[in-house]
Amino acid sequence: MLGYPAHFGQMECVRMIASPRYSEKRVGYLGAMMLLDEKQDASLLITNSIKNDLSNSNQYIQSLALCTLACMGSAEMCRDLAPEIDRLLRASNSYIKKKAALCAVHIVRKVHDLGELFTKAARSLLTEKNHGVVHGAVVLITELCERNSETLERFRKTVPDLVQIMKGLVISGYSPDHDVAGISDPFLQVRILRLLRILGRNNEAASDAMNDLLAQVATNTDSTKTVGNAVLYETVLTVLDIKSESGLRVLAVNILGRFLLNNDRNIRYIAMTSLQKIVGTDHNAVQRHRGTIVDCLKDQDASVKRRALELSLALVSASNIRSMMKELLSFLSSCPPELRSQTASGIFNAAERYAPSQRWHIDTILHVLTTAGGDVRDETVPNLIQLITNTSELHCYTVHKLYRALLSDISQQPLVQVACWCIGEYGDLLLRGECQETEPVQVHRAQQTLVFPSANSDCDPVNPLTAPLSLHNSTPDSRIRSIVSIYGSCIDVELQQRAVEYNALFKKYDHMRAAVLERMPVIEKNSQGHTNGETIKESQTVKVKPGEPQQPANQVCDLLDLLGGSEQPLQPSPALGSAAPPIPVSTPNTVGGDLLDLLGGLEPTPITPVATVTVYEKDGVTVTLGCEKQSDSGLTVTLTASNSTESDIRGFTLQAAVPKSVQLHMKAPSGDSLPARGAAKVTQMVVLNNPNKVNLKMRLRISYTSQGSAVQDTVQIDSFPGLGQ
Amino acid sequence: MLSTTGKTRLAKWYMQFDDDEKQKLIEEVHAVVTVRDAKHTNFVEFRNFKIIYRRYAGLYFCICVDVTDNNLAYLEGIHNFVEVLNEYFHNVCELDLVFNFYKVYTVVDEMFLAGEIRETSQTKVLKQLLMLQSLE
Numbered sequence: 001m002l003g004y005p006a007h008f009g010q011m012e013c014v015r016m017i018a019s020p021r022y023s024e025k026r027v028g029y030l031g032a033m034m035l036l037d038e039k040q041d042a043s044l045l046i047t048n049s050i051k052n053d054l055s056n057s058n059q060y061i062q063s064l065a066l067c068t069l070a071c072m073g074s075a076e077m078c079r080d081l082a083p084e085i086d087r088l089l090r091a092s093n094s095y096i097k098k099k100a101a102l103c104a105v106h107i108v109r110k111v112h113d114l115g116e117l118f119t120k121a122a123r124s125l126l127t128e129k130n131h132g133v134v135h136g137a138v139v140l141i142t143e144l145c146e147r148n149s150e151t152l153e154r155f156r157k158t159v160p161d162l163v164q165i166m167k168g169l170v171i172s173g174y175s176p177d178h179d180v181a182g183i184s185d186p187f188l189q190v191r192i193l194r195l196l197r198i199l200g201r202n203n204e205a206a207s208d209a210m211n212d213l214l215a216q217v218a219t220n221t222d223s224t225k226t227v228g229n230a231v232l233y234e235t236v237l238t239v240l241d242i243k244s245e246s247g248l249r250v251l252a253v254n255i256l257g258r259f260l261l262n263n264d265r266n267i268r269y270i271a272m273t274s275l276q277k278i279v280g281t282d283h284n285a286v287q288r289h290r291g292t293i294v295d296c297l298k299d300q301d302a303s304v305k306r307r308a309l310e311l312s313l314a315l316v317s318a319s320n321i322r323s324m325m326k327e328l329l330s331f332l333s334s335c336p337p338e339l340r341s342q343t344a345s346g347i348f349n350a351a352e353r354y355a356p357s358q359r360w361h362i363d364t365i366l367h368v369l370t371t372a373g374g375d376v377r378d379e380t381v382p383n384l385i386q387l388i389t390n391t392s393e394l395h396c397y398t399v400h401k402l403y404r405a406l407l408s409d410i411s412q413q414p415l416v417q418v419a420c421w422c423i424g425e426y427g428d429l430l431l432r433g434e435c436q437e438t439e440p441v442q443v444h445r446a447q448q449t450l451v452f453p454s455a456n457s458d459c460d461p462v463n464p465l466t467a468p469l470s471l472h473n474s475t476p477d478s479r480i481r482s483i484v485s486i487y488g489s490c491i492d493v494e495l496q497q498r499a500v501e502y503n504a505l506f507k508k509y510d511h512m513r514a515a516v517l518e519r520m521p522v523i524e525k526n527s528q529g530h531t532n533g534e535t536i537k538e539s540q541t542v543k544v545k546p547g548e549p550q551q552p553a554n555q556v557c558d559l560l561d562l563l564g565g566s567e568q569p570l571q572p573s574p575a576l577g578s579a580a581p582p583i584p585v586s587t588p589n590t591v592g593g594d595l596l597d598l599l600g601g602l603e604p605t606p607i608t609p610v611a612t613v614t615v616y617e618k619d620g621v622t623v624t625l626g627c628e629k630q631s632d633s634g635l636t637v638t639l640t641a642s643n644s645t646e647s648d649i650r651g652f653t654l655q656a657a658v659p660k661s662v663q664l665h666m667k668a669p670s671g672d673s674l675p676a677r678g679a680a681k682v683t684q685m686v687v688l689n690n691p692n693k694v695n696l697k698m699r700l701r702i703s704y705t706s707q708g709s710a711v712q713d714t715v716q717i718d719s720f721p722g723l724g725q
Numbered sequence: 726m727l728s729t730t731g732k733t734r735l736a737k738w739y740m741q742f743d744d745d746e747k748q749k750l751i752e753e754v755h756a757v758v759t760v761r762d763a764k765h766t767n768f769v770e771f772r773n774f775k776i777i778y779r780r781y782a783g784l785y786f787c788i789c790v791d792v793t794d795n796n797l798a799y800l801e802g803i804h805n806f807v808e809v810l811n812e813y814f815h816n817v818c819e820l821d822l823v824f825n826f827y828k829v830y831t832v833v834d835e836m837f838l839a840g841e842i843r844e845t846s847q848t849k850v851l852k853q854l855l856m857l858q859s860l861e
Contacts, residue, residue: 027827030830071739095853098843099843102841132845185845185846186801187801187802187842190798194795229797230797230800230801233796234795234798265764265765265766266797269768301766303770304766
């Protein structure tokens with residue numbers, strides 16, 4: 001009670017409840033409601049007292065008992081006392097009937113089966129004159145109908161009665177008892193409307209009976225006060241939910257529109273909440289109010305802003321994209337931080353669907369990145385890069401804009417990443433294009449300043465180092481080489497690794513450098529949204545088991561992503577699997593193989609598979625999958641590969657990608673070469689953790705070298721054996 | 726019912742919670758509600774429920790309901806309740822509520838039961854309360 005433990009009071013309560021005097025009983029029951037709840041054992045002790053009190057002649061004592069039961073009755077107590085409650089529902093005293101009705105509601109909520117006990121009584125209660133009783137009865141019926149669809153059918157017959165009651169309330173004159181600001185008993189009206197809504201859902205006959213009534217309520221109710229608006233709101237919700245005729249629906253949407261223009265913030269908020277529900281079906285009707293909704297974006301209340309944002313994003317269409325985007329962008333610069341990422345992703349989606357021109361699209365995305373770059377999702381960076389490569393005529397324009405943006409503000413990480421990549425790829429355009437006076441030295445200085453902050457923060461250091469490299473290709477400059485070699489002794493391990501590799505590229509493989517660092521080909525657009533983004537992320541974040549052996553695999557993956565694409569002009573593109581991966585990758589067998597040699601061999605880890613199934617079989621290479629459930633959400637998958645061809649297979653690697661909420665942990669493979677004719681197998685264990693129990697899928701990328709040519713394939717695994725789903 | 730200083734004047738629970746859960750909930754509700762001023766709407770989304778609140782002088786009256794319930798109706802319910810309190814205590818102030826908390830609980834029980842609005846007619850409620858008072 002108020003945070004302090006109050007166990008001392010419990011036995012006192014029990015004692016007091018049992019006493020015959022009313023005042024003591026009252027305190028006892030009050031204490032019981034406050035201190036006892038279902039979990040306490042002392043509550044069982046009062047069951048008998050409540051039972052006796054329910055049959056007491058004094059109605060106030062009865063009401064006390066009812067209150068307590070309704071407040072904290074446990075399931076057993078409810079079961080014991082349900083027949084008593086039923087008896088009381090038929091009692092003559094309306095005061096008791098009211099309480100009994102609501103007590104019955106509580107019982108039904110606690111113990112669903114007891115609902116049938118009350119249906120008959122509930123029906124008869126509807127015909128009472130006392131508003132309180134009718135109110136209780138309506139609540140009880142609502143509760144019963146929500147739980148059980150049979151009762152729902154039975155109560156459909158009461159629709160005419162309910163309509164009658166409502167009519168009485170709406171048309172009848174002034175009734176001082178239940179009047180609130182000029183509307184007779186709005187609470188009862190709201191309740192009845194809600195029940196009508198439940199009864200009329202998906203039912204033509206019932207809905208027809210209600211149509212007139214709803215129209216009448218909608219037009220007659222006075223909407224200057226909050227109560228009136230409450231009733232109107234409930235009416236609108238009912239109209240939209242049942243199978244009403246179109247005229248009525250138009251009326252409902254108009255009422256919502258009127259709400260939107262209201263000065264009271266509350267009313268605007270609930271109007272937008274309901275509009276959101278119908279924007280899918282009655283899109284045109286909501287479009288009419290687009291102007292007001294967009295104005296609400298500037299409201300000071302955060303929840304109103306959120307609703308307005310969601311609605312605006314839903315209302316964006318091809319015709320109004322430009323004006324809406326202007327509003328949304330100005331909102332982005334002034335919106336509260338918790339809404340930023342939602343706005344950003346909404347803007348991206350809308351831009352993607354309805355962009356009138358590529359240039360506009362790129363402009364919009366750049367604007368978003370400069371204002372709210374820190375809050376955008378990770379997959380926007382690859383998407384943007386892909387978009388830029390697709391619009392070849394705008395390369396020059398894009399890279400200039402990015403360079404300018406970068407000069408002014410370097411803190412936004414996605415912007416930095418995109419800019420680095422672009423400058424690296426199209427650096428020559430930058431120098432050749434408009435700003436011809438920009439000397440190369442400025443660009444390199446920009447690169448230098450780029451790498452320093454990114455090395456200090458924990459963003460991906462790969463990009464900044466790669467960009468100068470590509471730039472070097474087009475505009476050779478010795479300074480780049482010196483920058484890169486500085487990082488050979490950097491503290492950050494990844495940065496250092498890269499720098500060393502690139503240095504090696506300069507020294508040992510100078511003849512290959514030009515080809516390796518050629519411009520990237522156009523990235524194919526793929527339709528599978530997040531799994532492909534996932535593939536990039538997964539291959540970059542494949543967890544490293546402590547120890548060196550895993551590093552080669554990690555590096556190979558990264559290298560594949562960055563350098564592999566440019567190798568395509570060198571080798572004929574291999575037959576790719578079912579879906580085109582985001583960046584066409586081919587095994588750089590020379591570069592990759594050398595690096596593997598540079599950094600040591602791999603540790604073998606023999607494992608025995610369980611419940612295997614063959615997932616890939618082509619050109620003599622077979623991959624089987626076995627899985628074993630470790631825990632409720634954990635799964636160990638074992639991939640085994642074997643080779644039945646006449647020649648050996650080298651450089652065999654497996655990469656896996658899984659849906660977003662699943663965590664993936666790849667252990668070291670047992671080896672990377674498959675000798676001919678199935679002499680030995682390669683096994684690799686993958687540990688998956690599926691806490692959200694989503695449908696488990698995995699995409700596997702298999703790459704190897706056979707008879708001097710590189711093969712790379714992708715296979716999707718949708719069903720896992722032994723999962724028991 | 727919360728005061729602006731964070732003291733709970735009245736708390737009525739219609740659902741099962743542990744003691745420390747209750748305390749945590751009260752603190753959370755207080756944190757959410759007191760930072761809002763007149764510029765904000767009277768409805769707040771809270772976990773998977775809604776809080777409908779209204780400030781009267783130094784007290785916040787909060788009702789926590791399901792997402793499907795009608796906001797404005799409960800707002801009016803709060804106002805109804807406050808009017809009854811006003812009538813019963815003859816120009817009620819916070820001290821009245823503190824010293825006569827058991828009477829306030831009776832009023833709550835008259836008007837709300839099992840989580841729903843029970844009696845809406847102010848005259849009827851007042852009549853009942855006077856009868857109960859005479860019994861003591």
